[in-house]
Amino acid sequence: MIELPFARAEYQQRLGKIRAVMARRGIELLIVNDVANQHYITGYDGWSFYTPQVVLVPIEEVEPVWIGRAMDAAGGLLTAWMKPENVVGFPEDHVQRADRHPMDWIAAWIVAKGWGNRHIGIELEAYYFSPKAHARLVAGLPNAKWHDADLLVNWIRAVKSSPEIAYLRKASRLAQAAVARAYEVIAPGVRECDAIAAIQAAQIAGSPDFAGDITALPPTILGGENASAPHIMWSDRRFGKDETIALELAGVCRRYAAGLARTMQLGKTPARVADTAKAVIEGMDAVLDTVCPGTTAEAVEAAWRKVIERHGLKKESRIGYSIGVAYPPDWGEHTISLRPGDKTVLQPGNVVHSILGMWMDGWGIEISETILVTETGNETLTKFPRDIHVKS
């Protein structure tokens, strides 16, 4: 058995919140396709989502049901908190075949359970839930009344409990260690892949007290011209003598991700980099002066925008998003975004990764913080000097 990350009471609390929303919306059965949401509800953890996998939450107060590939049900018994009969495997002969689909089997299971004519809420924008899987599920449940349940669980996740915040503090320590390691190993002539190897080792080995987990976003190290684009992967390119390098690194503990972006400079800092960094750091101060309960997400962005406009800069993309339990390919929760038009009122327990990425023409810098909204204001969980780290 893998130790559960949370006490059972925590899972019951989560289910209570989910069922309250289901009841309000008239949903009698929730089909959860988002892998992070599945883990949030059940504790199930495995790299099995490349075949279809669902979690079913009935409105009545019984345990949820995990259904996935038969060979992965064994992993369900080792990681999920429910009783064994609530961990269900579909047969191996349904894996990646043209003539049948796991969702045929899952739909039949739901019908056999007597849930086939329910009001069913479903997440239609989950990463590993395909249009074909959806079509087969709908075909197999002709008497269901369908409800859009996208982000239902995600919005509940946006408010973190104390045990979740404890993991995010540990994750933040790992993110700091990853950036510190990057500062150590990156130097002119070093290959990107060698730097990434050292950084990933720091992310995964974790601390003497706890392991690091796989990061939902792989480490990004954007040196030179690559820093004009945010999501380029590493290669065997060697860092140059004079290069500005944007680092966007995670720390992850029991699937909880903290993000931390920093920028380092090899050789002499160009004036444009120094000037932009000054503006961005001042912008982060404005963000941190603004984040508190009762403020809107868009007000935080407006505070940033006011600063950088004064410096003659602009940024098209949002400057942050809710972060927490995460599986690849994203650590964002798809709820709160710090951008114009997002009128979400921040509340204690929200955690946002505010990432001030300036991807310019042929260069770029990034500075970020993982920020907890507290009762009275905020706390940056990531604690690390914000200045450009110069290595000359």
Place this chain on the structure above:
Amino acid sequence: MIELPFARAEYQQRLGKIRAVMARRGIELLIVNDVANQHYITGYDGWSFYTPQVVLVPIEEVEPVWIGRAMDAAGGLLTAWMKPENVVGFPEDHVQRADRHPMDWIAAWIVAKGWGNRHIGIELEAYYFSPKAHARLVAGLPNAKWHDADLLVNWIRAVKSSPEIAYLRKASRLAQAAVARAYEVIAPGVRECDAIAAIQAAQIAGSPDFAGDITALPPTILGGENASAPHIMWSDRRFGKDETIALELAGVCRRYAAGLARTMQLGKTPARVADTAKAVIEGMDAVLDTVCPGTTAEAVEAAWRKVIERHGLKKESRIGYSIGVAYPPDWGEHTISLRPGDKTVLQPGNVVHSILGMWMDGWGIEISETILVTETGNETLTKFPRDIHVKS
């Protein structure tokens, strides 16, 4: 610029094959949602697929078009081979919003291009293409005639060119290095996370001549009871004194993945492990005696099955699948499967990862090879002793 992994002629060849199938099926525009297929066609490479991303292949002989998030178009200019106007960004204000969807914008772009009333082939079982994205695309293209194009590109990918095989050879070297590193670092009392850190560092740093890339499946190390389940992730658990450990590790070079599973034993080898290993190794011999051009996928499985039945064993799941260019969450190509009923006739250039995983009650072993079908038979690209590695 990131150096393209292949010459432009290779991409033209791929497009030629794709267009031949499109013509045969009456498809005038192919919408490619599978990220590995997108890379295969365009060279585009970035961790950007957490927002919608498509590649469009028109039937006429013009360059394909990549469309993704505006901030990632910069990465398209650095990694894809097409001319800049064929790398298109949808506006940032379409990212993760309730009131609009990137697919609305992409559909409008297709209409504006004059392709809105075409026969359109689409992949409906791609990992990062959601039912909602599909619904919005269809709504935005009311005059299209839709064709199921799932696996159209994947089946072309199933036959590898010489330059692709060259990458798979390099990937196999990295997989071997990863297993060798695992043998070194795993010992009683060592934490799983520390072993994974060392193994990932080997996978990523690669060789002095080339970088290792992110692996589509993270390393799995299944020790003790965890070996009863194939896809459990690591933790801070310490390896025991007497423990059988199944390792399933990848090597990846320029996105080409080779898989290599091996088993190690700490302390004394239990008889059941030794006996099962003997049967499995004999089964692998039978696989390798059978794989050649003209044989069917199911005949390979039958040869394995005959051996293990004689040893009183059985295995429900398939024993292998086509492998090649890969992005998370899967390194399999979803085409050839070594299992009953798969009548695919093997041909030179096919590469299969034959994984003989025996997940038993409370323990397990795994042995695999990445196998190239040659003109005359086969060659195991992974070259590494198959015996259980005993460390006592």
